[in-house]
Structures are given as C-alpha cells and as structure tokens.
Amino acid sequence: MKVRTRFAPSPTGFLHIGGARTCLFSWLYARKNQGEFILRIEDTDRERSQKEYLEEILESLAWLGLDWDEIYYQSERFPIYLEQAEKLIKEGKAYSKNSAIFFKYQFEKIEVDDLIRGKIEFKELPKEEEVIIKSDKTPTYNFACVIDDALMGITHVIRGEDHISNTPKQILLYRALGFDIPQFAHLPLILSPQGGRLSKRFGATSLREYRKKGYLKEALVNYLLLLGWSPKDNREIISLKETKEIFDIKDVGKTGAVFSLDKLNWLNSQYIKEKPLEELTLLVEKYLKEEGFLESIDRTYLKKVVSLFKDRIAKLEDLKDWAKFCFYDNFEYQEETKEILKKNLSKEVRVLIEDLKNIGNFNKEEVERIFRATAENLGLKNRDLVHPARVALTGRRVGPGLFETMEVLGKEEVLKRLGWLVKYWEEENA
RNA sequence: GACCCCGUCGUCUAGCCAGGAUAGGACUCAGGCCUUUCGAGCCUGUAGCACGGGUUCAAAUCCCGUCGGGGUCGCCA
DSSP states (O other): OOOEEEEOOOTTSOOBHHHHHHHHHHHHHHHHTTOEEEEEEOOOOTTTOOHHHHHHHHHHHHHHTOOOSEEEEGGGOHHHHHHHHHHHHHTTSEEEETTEEEEEOOOOOEEEEETTTEEEEEOOOSOSEEEEEOTTSOBOHHHHHHHHHHHTTOOEEEEEGGGGGGHHHHHHHHHHHTOOOOEEEEEOOEEOTTSSBOBTTTBOSBHHHHHHTTOOHHHHHHHHHHSSOOOSSSOOOOOHHHHHHHOOGGGSOSSOEEOOHHHHHHHHHHHHHHSOHHHHHHHHHHHHHHTTSOSOOOHHHHHHHHHHHTTTOSSTHHHHHHTHHHHOSOOOOOGGGHHHHTSOOHHHHHHHHHHHHTOSSOOHHHHHHHHHHHHHHTTOOHHHHHHHHHHHHHSSSOOSOHHHHHHHHOHHHHHHHHHHHHHHHHHHTO
C-alpha cells in the first residue's frame, strides 16, 4: 500500500517553528517511502480562520521546499461530515441533542502502537460522549480529522505529541465508522528555554519572521531536522536531500527539545559561509530590497560587499548593521571607538591621505604596501594607524580586514572619510 | 486533580532495543593562538548518564520505585 502522510494546519495563526517541524517530518516520511504528501487545511472554525494566515502557511511551506501532492479544505467538506454523523445516528452510535450531534461510546482499554514511542495504553477516558457535529452543523476537530484521514487514505498520521490524548477518542471513532486505523507517530514538542511550550515571546514567531531576519531556508530546515533527529554520525550540517535518503521515523527521539537560537545562528552562519558568492549576492540583493534597506544597488559592488562580510555574519539582517557603512556615509563614530580616537593622529593621517592619493590601482595589496610604508616612515606601529583608519571608514572598532575594506570602498570614498577623521580631531582639539 | 508522554554536559544529541574500555560530537561559555580589530578562523578546556533499589562478574543500557519536567482534559484545532 502506498504511503500517504499529511500535514493539517489550521489557518487561525501563522506557521511557526513547531508546525514547520511537524510538517517537515511528515513530508520526509512520505518522500522517503516514495509516498504522497497531502496538505489539509483545517478551516472549520470560520470565525478564526483567515486568508492571510492561509497564504502565509502556504508561502512558508513552499519556501522551505516542502511540496504537497494534494490539498484539501475542510470548509468544503461539511456535507461529508454531516453524512457520516447521520450514519452513526442511524446505527445508534450517536444522537442529537441541543441541535448538536454527540458520539456515544463506552469505556474500553485502548492500545496504540506508536511508531516513535511504542505501545501506549489508555486505561480510561474522561468522558463517555463527545460532540462530533456542533450546533452550527460544522464538525468538531476529532470527527473531521478521523473522517478525512480515513477518506484521504492517510496511512501514517504524523503529528505533535500534544495529540496523544486525542488518539484514543479518534480510534473509537475509526471503529464506529468502520474505517481502517492508520499508523500513528507522535513527535516530541519543541520547548522554550524556560521549558514548556514555545511562546509568542520566544520561538513561536512565524516562519516569515525568520525569513525577514535573514535566515536561509537550508539552515532553518537543517536546524529543525536536528531537533529530535540525528544522522548519528556526528554530522551537524545536513541537507534535506541527504536526509531524504536516510530518514527513518523510528530514529526520531522521544524527548522534547529546547529551541536554541544560538545554534540556529551558528548553522545559519555556516550556510552563509558555504553559499557560492554569486548566489549569496542575489539572495542578499533580494533581501535588502525587500527590507527596504536599499532601493537599487550595483550588483558588482554588492558582490564585493558580500564577500567582505559573508564569513562573519550569522544572518542577512546583520548586514543592515555591520555593512551599513558600505552603502551610506552618514554614520557616526560609535561609542566603542572613543578609546581609539582619544589619540590625535591628524598629522599622521594627513600624510597617509597624501600617500594613498598616489596609488594608481587601488587594490588591497597595493593599499597594504603603501599603508605599511607610511606607518613605518611615521615611526608608528602598523596597528596604531590601522585602528583609527578603521574608525574613519566604518565608524566602528571591529570589522573586516582594513585593506579589503578600503578596496571595496574605493579610493575616493576612503580619502573622503579619512579627511573627515582629520577634521573631527581638529575640531575636538580646537 | 485525572489520564498520558518524557528524563545523557546549561542546550541539541550519539550510545540504550541485542549490558562490558577514559560516555563521543555540536552550540554556548572560558582560556590560548593568529593578527590590523573582532562578534571571524584555529587550538585547548569546563561541564552530563535525575535519585534510590534490584538483576548481573559487569548497568547510561534490563526491571521496579521515587522525584522532576511536559502534554491533554472546549460545541478551539
């Protein structure tokens, strides 16, 4: 029998890390087994379901590369649920009350053989009846879920651990309706650093937010993969494609995993580092434009800027801060540079400016040669001139290598900014 | 409270099912090196089998209990 799995988000909120990971594992199981992956939009709550959320969910899944073979909307299937409920009434398994329909069941021990957790036994259920059709004629979650999973031929229900306690109720419904019971796999939850569910404040932000901060999809997927699953060979960097070959649902762990932004950042920095410059530049261009940081930019120049920073940023967002001096010259010298600026080297920097003026080909090798010679002639240690020069060009104490930075900015800009520093000192000491 | 799930460094994990060497890796952190700076790179280090009992020549691994954490108990999904 062909494997069919599904992801069933409710468009009553944005897709967040937890949902994305559930989807990822469900998708992986289908793809690993040459099966099919179904997306089911659980939009039975018409009040709370919003088109905006739906769009965001679809967009985020597509972004991550999780494609689906079929898509269904529960809001289009109300007659099906009603029909099944009436069938239960006819068979005496359900009854109408207060214009709702209740499923009546009797206590029995239920065993579930979970693919991740093994045998789970439920000794008792808290109730003996369950609403299946609400008084507005829309189905309740458990009812619609069972009918759809059965009718859509879902063979493996892969979902979050928070659904474990729904499982016995659902099994009772499968039996009453005469459907085959699928295999279940309950994924551990993603926890916040305080323990407990991911909160709005931490981690439960939408996937869109992560994209806006400049996380690469590869890094995000990689991180999600590592939360509860491992390739077992000490690899940390692994692609979706590689995972698709070796993934086994049985290898998924049982323990809740605390979300770590530190590790995500590290992974993201690794992916940024490894991404080909050309490709990364296009990504950065698109990103900075979307963010409204730049309107247009010369791609050749941007490529140089990207090469300057790609090894030292954790996310594309960092560029807005660290590389701002490459796009704008209206920065101020940061507080952290005060110590460096204390020493007035206006005379020396004037000499430096004159020496740099004479360079024909303003590349980093040539700049470094002249720079070092100037420092030596002035009786300065190289670093004594490097530090203020960096402040002059970037406004900061730390940054990429000075000579590379100079080459990227170009002669004219470098001379201009060095001149500003001279002026700054002169005014400070006037 | 009831039912259910889970417990290896601060965090993510390998090892557990098929018991045997100094419990391995990654992030973070600390220190060092490099050096023109560093939030980059390289190296080193700190840190863990929740606890108690049992089985066994031998327990992170098997069994029981305790404690701890989490989830669910809606005409939400």
